[in-house]
Amino acid sequence: MKHLSKLLVACLLFTGLSSINAQDKNNPWQVSFGANAIDVYPTNSDKSYAGTWFDEYFNVSDHWNILPSISTVAVSRYVGDGFSVGIRGSLNKIDKLGDMDADDLSHYAVDGTIKYTFVQGTTIEPYIEIGGGYTWIDEIGAGTLNGGLGFNFWFTENLGLNIQSTYKHAFEDYGVPHFQHLAGLSIRFGGTDTDGDGIYDKDDACPEVAGLAAFNGCPDSDGDGIEDSKDACPNEAGPLEFNGCPDSDGDGVPDNLDDCPEVPGLKEFNGCPDSDGDGVPDNKDECPNEAGPAENNGCPWPDRDGDGIPDKDDLCPDKVGTVANNGCPEVTEEVQKALNEYAKTILFDIGKSSIKADSEKVLGDIIAILTQYPNSKFHIEGHTDSSGSDALNMRLSKERANAVEAYLESHGIASDRLTSEGYGETKPIASNATRDGRRQNRRVEINLVKE
Template identity: 35%
Template sequence: MNHLASKATLLGLGLLAAASTANAQTADRKTAIGLHANATQYRGDLGNNFFEFKNMPYSGGIDITRYIGKVLDIKLDLDYTRLRSPADEGKFNSAGRRFRAQTYGAGLGFKIKAPINDAFFLHPYVLIEPGFAWVTTDRYATPTGPNNFTRFGTFTGQIGGGLDFHLGESAILFLQASQSYMQTSDARLDGVDNNATTFWNKKDRYLTFSAGLRANLGKAKDEDMDGVSDKKDKCPGTPTGVKVDLNGCPIDTDGDGVADYQDKCPDVKGLAALQGCPDADNDGVADNDDKCPNTPAGVRVDASGCPLDADGDKVPDYLDKCPNTPAGTQVDANGCPLDRDGDGVPDYMDRCPDRAGPASNKGCPEMKAETQKVLKEATKYINFDFDKATLKPSSYPKLQQMVQILNEYPDYSLSIAGHTDSKGDDAYNLKLSYDRASSARAYMLSKGIPADRIEARGYGETKPIADNATAAGQALNRRVDFDPFLTGEANSAEVKYGAAPTVAELRAQGKMAPVKKAPAKKAPAKKKAPVKKARR
């Protein structure tokens, strides 16, 4: 039996770990689920090994128990059971007979418990359990013949008793012994008729010794969730999370009349007005919350007991010469915003805090007029190979000049926007304009300008500056614009032209007719030449 109990305990470790921390199975926790191991001993026409604890076949099952009342539980058993004739371990005896069987059964039992308080650790009980089993047996096998397995369903019954051991507050260990019967059609479970006339002698039967572990499900009713069940709670309605005594009442360690959960100083007597804490400097802030315990009398303080600092710049209001500084602004000893470059624009408003500039340009140096002129006229000097995005060498001097400008004005970024005339396929023009802008950008990046300071965009033929009906207008529309803007501000090209379009947007706007490409594909190559000659 020690071996059997150990085996059942191992089978139930998972259930024990998952068991909740509440009382054992009672009216508050009515359901338990468990695993158990069985050992069986046969008694019939082929022998009797009742109470012979050797060569017992082992098996097991699961059980679900429901608390009905103080003296009654209902128990559902689902078992796999192995049976065999006595000490020969199921081998043929000298008479050429043997008995081996295995069953799959279900039983609904009634546990009649001793009327003991639910909280007591030991609960004896009597079990009466009818059921049904599916049996597979070779009861008619012979040493020379086939096994002749027989299968049949049968009603079963068992009666026995056991002990429930309540393991703290989480689970139940139980030990049980019962005697079982099967209602076979010929009253011969082992296949041998002993011609007996009395019930006890005519029936084959077996003993089952069981050991198992049940996890108790649910938890005791505790409306205020203080860990003390409602039946024991003398202070129902305690707020959630409050530490309570064994009676469920809030603890008051210092005895000042303020319960610990309301007492900010639970170990020191204090004032109820200050949630149980003292106030040595009489500033209305309890000592344990007062970060400035020596504040002079009459000075207005905040909730922490320190002099007020309305703008949060760490300079108290009575010393602050700039009391309305925006939150997070770095200030000097007088509480006024820092201005490192001395341009009259506070650092928190200055886009260029280390270089002086007017407030109209957000504190940044303004580009000289001649520099702006160079950028504006740069488009005249940027040229590409015919119908390609490859820069011509004649473009390099002007691009190098723009590199120098960006180095001279490190607070600025540059927008490069490519444009074409209206000749040719719209999608092709859109890609060509972007590729040309990207080529100019790539050149400047190769000269050491950081990538995040130059943006390239392509607008194709969507933003003409002249009439595309004339050759002169088309020439003006084929261009690459260079526009500076303060880093972090809106892209200048997007401000001027809006967001760069996509092919899908052009189609959606009806600017790309599906039939437009068909003639171009069918036209002879020599007819395309005039269009290509018109494009730079």
């Protein structure tokens, strides 16, 4: 008896120190403790004090031996597929031996158990139990083969009521076959729930962080119905179509991909607007309200002279020109006529190509005209009258044309804008038969080169 008492104390201590949770594959341990009743009457044995099977089975007052204290402690461990194995210890006082009175015989037993629970995870869990053990009545022991039925009624996930009835068949002739009825409390424990979310670590996909059963124990921090591991914005609620991210400006681009999350914009510009419609989003447009090309950061190219040709393409950015002439002014017929009127008055020394000093003013006027058209090219022509030989006239006309070209270049006209040629007496504009005609034929012309 003293050994059983020690066993009871150890089991109770184990119960108090253990954490309490549900018994299953995650939480395999269950401890039960309570009272037991011994009934030797309805056992159908050949003993003189025994009745037939289940005869007066519920006759508590006449046949049941009950010790009014905690008299049974059991420990079991779940091993899978509804099966549990365990050990149970019990003690009692026998003063009713069937229809006979007894002299307070001591009774104690240790049994090994194998239990199968039919339905798990419900409020009422029925089970069957088989096993074997050893029973002592006043120091006389006998081995037993046991079979029982019972159920657990769970008040909470952790605590329940245990009811069981077991028949114990004694092997030895001097043994006492009997029914043992059990009633008490059951506590289930053994699993680990590190994050305390009610989902045990074995089934918890996020055992270190409290979560929801719907997500296998993983959290949904922003409460948008998308677990954090699959939520691109776990701390901001958003719809599934945007992987859990919000769209603050309602432009169809979620905030985590929106370069302008507070202003509605276009998908092709990552959610930013293009106010001036120039194809450059406002966040990259240095002139968001004025259309301009991307290569100039969304700003229009400057056009200082306002001729519609941007300065970068305008060879004459400070003078109004035409597209055909690359932004430079074009030489009109009036300008061409005036240019040649000046050119005809250039004077040379007689029979030479040297320019007289009196011609500097008219050459200055010619230079002023050429300067206004910096993109235009001109051809300088030298002409003579028919006096003298053809060879002399040809040479003289070339030298005079060259002299004018050299003068203009020395006074700032770019050499790549000028060419010169002498034509001698081959292109008269008047009759060489008269003095006035020969005067007109001795001339220099400066003509626009048309490309």
